[in-house]
Amino acid sequence: MTGKDGLSPSLVETVAGFTAGIVSTLCLHPLDLIKIRLQVDRLSSSRVGGSVSVVRRIFQNEGGLPAFYRGLAPNIIGNSTSWALYFLCYGNIKTAMRTWSDDRTLTSVDYFLASGSAGMLTSILTNPVWVIKTRMLSTGSRSPGAYASFTTGAREILRAEGIPGFYRGLLPALFGVSHGALQFMAYEQLKLYRSRMPLANTSNCASETHGASGSFQSGIREIGNMDLFVISSLSKLFAGCVTYPYQVLRSRLQTYDAHLVYSGVRDAISQIWASEGMTGFYKGLGPNLLRVLPSTWVTFLVYENTRACLPQLLSSLR
Known part of the structure; x- marks a missing residue:
């Protein structure tokens, strides 16, 4: 199925998601690196200002500013492919739901199920990349046994741990699918709520397709970039506050020595609770919020604008 411009919706969704992942x-x-260093720290307590000491230590001991971009390759590969796959699956699942239900308006439950299904598929396919990324970001390049590159990491895991090594932390990652499901449920419903508010004129190209169903009909408010800015922030904060502990669990289980420290998810939960308390499950929340909010803004603004403008751009080049 193709649109009137000759491009399939799946291609547009994939390119938009891929672009958004790379840019964000x-x-x-660097904020992602700091967050993971805090998440995998089993020794120090969670405290305000902990990020500052991490930044100072990385800068002084690991090579200055370039050290903050260690692990960039797996992060780019992981984020770009994850967002591309996610938006591709999410868009196709929503389309299928509308087809099965005679184009009725999707409910919050529909968005939750579509987002959750897309998230599970994406998590299973991309978990090997996240294992390598977590290990590279959790250690400096000068640390003993640290992976020198993405390909080195892949070879080392395959040699030492086999295929199962690439799927460490998958269970909490699947739990984390609820994060994306909650975020997209809130995002779509907030877009729908905003579109039903009194009409206002907007002129940017992104507003042409920013409806909860992917297109606007006459008489429905157009969603502009400032609307997307606010809506994406609210939906991310909502999902992030509810589900953040799974990120700590995933990071702990994906480190180099995780198999020597934790026997599984239940053991990790028990040890964190016993030695660090509830705050242990929220380590790195500060830099995570500083990272995810700008990341969310960039991701959704780039995604929505790419999705809206790509068909026009390609049409003008023909």
């Missing part, structure tokens, strides 16, 4: 990663990789 390039902008915010």
Whole structure:
């Protein structure tokens, strides 16, 4: 199935998601590195200002500013492919739901199920990349046994741990699918709510397709970039506050020595609770919020604008 411009919706969704993943990663990789260093720290307590000491230690001991971009390759590969796959699956699942239900308006439950299904598929396919990324970001390049590159990491895991090594942390990652499901449920419903508010004129090309169903009909408010900015922030904060502990569990289980420290998810939960308390499950939340909010803004603005403008751009080049 193709649109009136000759492009299939799946291709547009994939390119938009891929582009959004690359741009957001390039902008915010250092914050991701700091967040993971805090998440895998089993010794120090969670405290305000902990990020500052991590930044100072990385800068002084690991080679200055370039050290903050260690692991950039797997992060770009992981984020770009994840968003491309996610938006591709998410868009196709929503289309299938509308087809099965005679184009009725999707409900919150529909968005939750579509997002959750897309998230599970994406998590299973991309988990090997996240294992390598977590290990590279959790250690400096000068640390003993640290992976020198993405390909080196892949070879080492295959040699030492076999295929199962690439799927460490998959269970909490699948739990984390609820994060994306909650975020997209809130995102779509907030877009729908905003579109039903009193009409206002907007002129950017992104507003042409920013409806909850992918297109606007006459009499429905157009969603502009400022609307997307606010809506994506609210939906991310909602999902992030509810589901953040799974990220700590996933990071702990994907480190180099995880198999020596934890016997599984239940053991990791028990050890964190016993030695660090509830705050242990929220380590790195500060830099995570500093990272995910700009990342969310960049991702959704780039995604929505790419999805809206790509068909026009390609048409003008023909």
